[in-house]
Amino acid sequence: MVRLLLDPFGDAYMRRALVEILVLSGLAGVVSVYVLLRRLAFVGDALTHTIFPGIAIAFVVGQSLFVGALLAGLASAVLLTVATRIRRIDHDAALGVLVGAFFSLGVVVVSTQSSYTSDLTALLFGRILTVDTAEIIETTAIAVAVLIVLTLVHKEVVLRSFDPIAAEAMGYRVFLLDLLVNAVVALVVVAGVRAVGTVLVIALLVVPGAIARLVSERIGPMLVASVAAAGLCGYLGLVASYEASLNHGVRLGSGSTVVVALTIAFILTGGAAALLRRRGAGTAAPGSAVP
């Protein structure tokens, strides 16, 4: 058993993949809790699409795809924040318009090229097994920046999430707080694209926080649980895809296996939580951890 869990990491590329997924888990695990509190799952989903034209343009002009994604991610975070404040238009509709505009721009740019398929497949589903050290450093830099920002504005973001009217009445610039959180989500999307792809990064942004909410009613413990769930599933997903590919002849994509692990963890936690609730009905004991 121990061999099964440790053997895969004898190779350098697997060790790099592990480091990348663990850094990403720490980042996405934390941000996922804020995504849950602010109900930003759909914004996260929108951002996975709106970074596409940035990547497509960077690809066509031969620049860094990472920088392309970063610029498109931040630009769309600004537009998303503005769009969701238009009173006459429903949030969902505003996001839909933006996603359509950005994504079609990406498709138009890409359709001018003939040799894009393999790179763009990697974009959609990730290629965590080929990350290099420079890319790990980029992910780590994003993670550190995001964690510092969230630590600094934690109480304001929680207030705005819980009670936007009070936040505004107390004089907080809700628009700026929203912009900050949307930019943070965009950064996680950009950082996660390489590992698990645009399609699956949304799972990293949503599932760990949802698991954490099943486990705890307090934000502090939720952050811990979310990071732990993301890290554990990242690790187990890598092990499973390695084992299946090498010893059982089944080619499992690493990024997607991580997401499958997250989904299984969510279902198991949900089942366990439902069982506990049924058994402990009446004696519900809220967690005793310090807020």
Next chain:
Amino acid sequence: MATSAEPEALPPLLAVEGMSVGYGRQLALEDVSLHVGPGEAVALIGPNGAGKSTLLKAILGLLPLTDGRVKVLGRRPVDAREHVGYVQQADTLDPEFPVSVVQVVLMGRYRAVGWFRRPGAADRRQAMEALAEVGLADRARDRFGTLSGGQRQRVLLARAIAQRAQLLLLDEPFNGLDATTSDILIEVLARLRADGVGVVMSTHDLAVAHLTCGEACVLNRRRVAYGPIGEAITPGTLAEAYGSRAVLLASGATVVTTNG
């Protein structure tokens, strides 16, 4: 008694002069004037859609005026928000949100704590004192959503107490509340007024208005009547504000509307 600690020259806590507020072309409020000094309390009385919430939001600086002006502590509303407490109806808040009762009360301290910093021991003490005042000290660690509707309303009141605001705005705080909560609200408002806090409260409940406020402003998009509560609230002004659906029961009872 309320103003004993206040120097004479201080501006009134709230001065609303000829204020009009509109949504699009429609005016939600027209030419409303209102003054609140330290320790004074004004009840906003009027039917749904009369502009009571609009008036409160304009005082907070959340809505642009189409005419007139609002001064809070002699300043523009946006510059005085730190000193203005706002208590909305608790049922607008998500009961599933993972936040404890004391954390909600601590939010009242955030402006005083400032950006980038966490509330300290003194803030926690003030939050606990505020919770004790509304009779919920023993529920501090419970999740906000596990409390009853009336208890949640008391938590929001405790948050405003912890904020140490000089002007308190309450939007229908007595709607559908249990007797305990109503009693506590009345007691707390009396204590705050004695300490010099000004209060503006919208309500449908005339009995509560008489118990908590010295003055009333009867509204229906424009100011129907304004002054000492006994003079402002009369069968005539209520009929004018509520239309023919209003029935004034024997002294100090409630407005009954037959048709929403």
